[in-house]
Amino acid sequence: MxxxxxxxxxxxxxxxxxxxxxxxxxxxxxxxxxxxxxxxxxxxxxxxxxxxxxxxxxxxxxxxxxxxxxxxxxxxxxxxxxxxxxxxxxxxxxxxxxxxxxxxxxxxxxxARGAYALHGGDGTVAYLNLGTGVAAGFVRDGRLWRGARGTAGEVGHISIDPAGPLCRCGQRGCIEVFAGGGAIAERWGRGGALPVRDVFDAADAGDAEATGLRAGLAFGVAAAVRLLVLTVDVDAVVLGGGVSALGDRMLSLVVAELEAGAVASAFVRSLALAERVELLPAGxxxxxxxxxxxxxxxxxxxxxxxxxx
Amino acid sequence: MxxxxxxxxxxxxxxxxxxxxxxxxxxxxxxxxxxxxxxxxxxxxxxxxxxxxxxxxxxxxxxxxxxxxxxxxxxxxxxxxxxxxxxxxxxxxxxxxxxxxxxxxxxxxxxARGAYALHGGDGTVAYLNLGTGVAAGFVRDGRLWRGARGTAGEVGHISIDPAGPLCRCGQRGCIEVFAGGGAIAERWGRGGALPVRDVFDAADAGDAEATGLRAGLAFGVAAAVRLLVLTVDVDAVVLGGGVSALGDRMLSLVVAELEAGAVASAFVRSLALAERVELLPAGxxxxxxxxxxxxxxxxxxxxxxxxxx
The missing domain is CATH 3.30.420.40 (ATPase, nucleotide binding domain)
Known part of the structure; x- marks a missing residue:
């Protein structure tokens, strides 16, 4: 045991x-x-x-x-x-x-190590944790990739928009400022125990600000998936963390964003990104x-x- | 032999x-x-x-x-x-x-395998090829990282600006559209055997368009270095390829861009990016x-x- x-x-x-x-x-x-x-x-x-x-x-x-x-x-x-x-x-x-x-x-x-095992335990898997912050872990052939100095997987602080919102790290337009639960809650600014869920609910009800924040979440997660594949070329990106509890409400938006990117680019289409992204099973x-x-x-x-x- | x-x-x-x-x-x-x-x-x-x-x-x-x-x-x-x-x-x-x-x-x-050997032959090294296009290779402990489906290191087609120029791949604001010799030559549009060198020379002479293209090159290369460290966490990023023949004229701008990012962010500062980037020796x-x-x-x-x- x-x-x-x-x-x-x-x-x-x-x-x-x-x-x-x-x-x-x-x-x-x-x-x-x-x-x-x-x-x-x-x-x-x-x-x-x-x-x-x-x-x-x-x-x-x-x-x-x-x-x-x-x-x-x-x-x-x-x-x-x-x-x-x-x-x-x-x-x-x-x-x-x-x-x-x-x-x-x-x-x-x-x-990441657990997600790899649950995914089937072979190939190369990135686990993308969508919690207060955003970070990833890589597992290949059962082994964690730790990197040279311990910052492997810190994809949350890669900027994807030089004109984007200011991140708590000091950079602009980081993936985390779009897709991190903490940054979304702060930009939403209305408190609540489950602010990202509140943003999704408000967006469903037609609130323009919430709709923008929700689109930003999909933009940020899709960018993370794309760069994990284009850099490390993982077989699968498994989404987990608190924000992923939104389940298919979130995944469907991320997949739609990835598919829109694939329509615009034959190269991106060849990556089959939408097929490589999945949710960690709830619970x-x-x-x-x-x-x-x-x-x-x-x-x-x-x-x-x-x-x- | x-x-x-x-x-x-x-x-x-x-x-x-x-x-x-x-x-x-x-x-x-x-x-x-x-x-x-x-x-x-x-x-x-x-x-x-x-x-x-x-x-x-x-x-x-x-x-x-x-x-x-x-x-x-x-x-x-x-x-x-x-x-x-x-x-x-x-x-x-x-x-x-x-x-x-x-x-x-x-x-x-x-x-990439050769750059790893020339770098000293240990740790993890990314080789960033700045040629007509932009792509990277990773070597760890002497072994190439090939990825799951052969697209590892395709960092040239990661978008770093959703409002950036259209890339030949169909996406907007890819690293390659800023830092690839082919894209720079096309945007410069004046022919010449060494268009990126011409852009640098024109920028030195005060040409506004050339200055913008040159700044874009530094922006693109610095973004690639940053994301290689934040994703794979390599010990060193070695720059090579035709564009790198500009030598210190290019490297100094990339280092300045990385250092400007470090001033804005304690987190980025902790990555010591400017220390991790180097040029492949000329020839x-x-x-x-x-x-x-x-x-x-x-x-x-x-x-x-x-x-x-």
């Missing part, structure tokens, strides 16, 4: 994964605030998960943890503002509790699953085989 | 490479027109090269050939309009002549060298060791 957790700002998602990749059990619980409470949340989630899987926590051969923020050396989380964590060595905090190896990974990268535990798979990368195969007879 | 050739529209560049990567000899000759003449050019270049290296052509353990156009199965060139070749199985044409394995590769990809045989290295990938190491005692 390999354990994976996706520690989010509001809740923590945990899965137990069999050697064949099947999900044996899944639990979700509220995430505590600050280093101690985050650690406690993980410990309790692992214990609850083991019980749900009919096993002891020590039966886990590895624990993988996906978190927001930056991750150093596969062990330490830094700048995870949504968790109230400035710096926390999660590997050092969790390993002694269960006596199993712990590996920590950025949550978008973990979700799928991509990040927790990916964390489990990344966690077990550090464990020799024979060790797992022995542990499970 | 590994032989590599870069078969260009006007001339063919050939190098003999020692097992340690050193260039033993280099010859250049005019490229013939059409399938038979192109084949003959290669045969003569290999013979001349072997003589220059003090060896027989059959001493080569492998022959790698970089060509424009598309390459199928590492053997056949298609759509190489600059060579007058619609389809030519170069591996089948050349292998029997010298009795050594032949491998064919797209010239930008071959140049360097990057594509021929890369072709030689790619050609020898197919040859077992021990075979080469035996051949060279």
């Amino acid at each position: 390999r354990v994976g957790l996706d520690v989010g700002g509001s809740k923590t998602d945990a899965v137990a994964v069999a050697p064949d990749g099947a999900i044996l059990a899944r639990v979700r619980r509220a995430t505590g605030w600050g280093p101690d409470a985050v650690t406690q949340t993980i410990v309790e989630a692992v214990a609850e998960l083991a019980a749900a899987a009919g096993a002891a926590p020590g039966d886990a051969v590895s624990i993988g943890i996906g978190t927001p923020g930056q991750v150093v050396d596969g062990a330490t989380v830094t700048h995870a503002v949504n968790l109230g964590v400035e710096r926390l060595d999660l590997a050092a905090a969790i390993t002694p509790v269960f006596g199993v190896p712990v590996r920590v990974e950025n949550d978008v990268k973990a979700a 799928s535990p991509a990040a927790a699953l990916g964390a489990a798979l990344i966690g077990s990368d550090a464990v020799p195969v024979e060790q797992e085989a022995v542990a499970h007879g | 590994r032989v590599g050739l870069d078969v260009g529209g006007s001339k063919t560049d050939a190098v003999a490479v020692a097992p340690d990567g050193a260039i033993l000899a280099r010859v250049r000759r005019a490229t013939g027109w059409g399938p038979d003449a192109v084949t003959q050019t290669i045969v003569e270049a290999v013979a001349e090269l072997a003589a220059a290296a003090g060896a027989a052509p059959g001493d080569a353990v492998s022959i790698g050939i970089g060509t424009p156009g598309q390459v199928v199965d590492g053997a056949t060139v298609t759509h190489a309009v600059n060579l007058g070749v619609e389809r030519l199985d170069l591996a089948a044409a050349i292998t029997p002549v010298f009795g050594v394995p032949v491998r064919v590769e797209n010239d930008v990809k071959a140049a 360097s045989p990057a594509a021929a060298l890369g072709a030689a290295l790619i050609g020898s990938d197919a040859v077992p190491v021990e075979q080469e060791a035996v051949a060279h005692g």
